Amino acid sequence: MLEGVACIARSPIPENRLCYGSYAPVFIPHSAALKVKEFQPDLSAAQVKSLLHSNAESLIAS
Numbered sequence: 001m002l003e004g005v006a007c008i009a010r011s012p013i014p015e016n017r018l019c020y021g022s023y024a025p026v027f028i029p030h031s032a033a034l035k036v037k038e039f040q041p042d043l044s045a046a047q048v049k050s051l052l053h054s055n056a057e058s059l060i061a062s
Helices: 029-038 045-061
Strands: none
Touching: 029 045
């Protein structure tokens, strides 16, 4: 488990293998989404799109 968006840059896991997770219903999903927006300046638009959408879509499609 990786905590925080800033850890993506130093993660040994390729970016295309990471998916957004909110830990719902244990935690409020909105707070996890705010973390992504908070750290968005550290990530490119392509990284944010992959993390929030594209990677999960690819996983479901396979």
